[in-house]
Amino acid sequence: MNTIDQQHLTGERALFKSNNLIVKNSVFEDGESPLKESRNLDISDSIFRWKYPLWYCENVEVSNTTLLETARSGIWYTNNIAITDSIIQAPKTFRRGKDIRLTNVHMPKAEETFWNCENITLDNVQAEGNYFAMNSKNITAVDFSLSGNYAFDGAENIEIHNSKLISKDAFWNCKDVTVYDSVIIGEYLGWNSTNLRFVNCYIESEQGLCYVENLVIENGKIINTDLAFEYSTVDVSVNTTIDSVKNPISGTIKAKNIGELIMEEAEIDPTQTRICLMEAYEKMTVLANN
Structure with missing residues (x-):
């Protein structure tokens, strides 16, 4: 797998259609849909500051990562995603996705989250919204x-x-x-x-x-x-x-x-x-x- 480590990524679709990619210690901002239509991702210790970071994705592992409020509507039409030990501050996260697993996740602005999704597992999750x-x-x-x-x-x-x-x-x-x-x-x-x-x-x-x-x-x-x-x-x-x-x-x-x-x-x-x-x-x- 290719690795992105300690990068500051900007611009629309910065890593569009990535496959077999490790992302760690990195920041995404100032650009929509940075990982749209990507597959087989391992994301850790990173920050998402902009909208629509993970749309139409498959097979995603996320850990120790933060989606700030500005990363709203962040994970739509995405299947088989696991998020652990993370904060999702963004509202309207998860729409029309399947096979979603959250463990030790805090969602302080969870308005309109998990709409029209299937196969959701929540373990030690706190949500407000x-x-x-x-x-x-x-x-x-x-x-x-x-x-x-x-x-x-x-x-x-x-x-x-x-x-x-x-x-x-x-x-x-x-x-x-x-x-x-x-x-x-x-x-x-x-x-x-x-x-x-x-x-x-x-x-x-x-x-x-x-x-x-x-x-x-x-x-x-x-x-x-x-x-x-x-x-x-x-x-x-x-x-x-x-x-x-x-x-x-x-x-x-x-x-x-x-x-x-x-x-x-x-x-x-x-x-x-x-x-x-x-x-x-x-x-x-x-x-x-x-």
């Missing part, structure tokens, strides 16, 4: 943290472990989502989605989890959440009190208690939903023992 991962498929995230609204809108086949999401309108219009051992905070969680499953999760969401087909919550905590489950089919088991529940379509809700239960016969058939309140059961057991 709205509209993260819209319309993307096959996403696995572990030790992931996100602060930004409208996350995962329209996404499919998502599995998340041990993560923290602060996001209004997260998981809207989604299909096949499973979240384990995570914290999710934000209004209107999960509307208009199919097959949402939360296992050992802590959830806080005003009017959360409405219009969901096949909502499953296992061993969860739901706090400060009102008007939950409206027009949803549910299999919910939580060990906290739910502030209020409104018009679930069918299924089972097990909770410590429900502050307010709204079941409007003009809207739904209340007999289709089974409610089991553990606090009430415990009180009845105590009375029976007395």
Whole structure:
């Protein structure tokens, strides 16, 4: 492989259509698309300062590298890319790419990032920005943290472990989502989605989890959440009190208690939903023992 070491690269398409190239200790600036349509790249300890650095690329390894904010829209139509121990400050990174792996990556300006991508793996990634991962498929995230609204809108086949999401309108219009051992905070969680499953999760969401087909919550905590489950089919088991529940379509809700239960016969058939309140059961057991 050819090597570029400690170079200052400028001008449009500075290394256009490179193949089998090592780039290290280098800076790209003042020129769009420096590595457009390149293949088999190994990039390390470098800085990208300009727009569109890695478009239409294949087989890319990036480590200890920084994409500054001015390197916006940086990685589009690129397949098989792995980025480790790096900072991606640029917004709108990753569009219509496949086989993307990020490990130990910080994304402080991740607005409109990961749109229409497939096969994404995130391991110890921190991201801040709205509209993260819209319309993307096959996403696995572990030790992931996100602060930004409208996350995962329209996404499919998502599995998340041990993560923290602060996001209004997260998981809207989604299909096949499973979240384990995570914290999710934000209004209107999960509307208009199919097959949402939360296992050992802590959830806080005003009017959360409405219009969901096949909502499953296992061993969860739901706090400060009102008007939950409206027009949803549910299999919910939580060990906290739910502030209020409104018009679930069918299924089972097990909770410590429900502050307010709204079941409007003009809207739904209340007999289709089974409610089991553990606090009430415990009180009845105590009375029976007395």
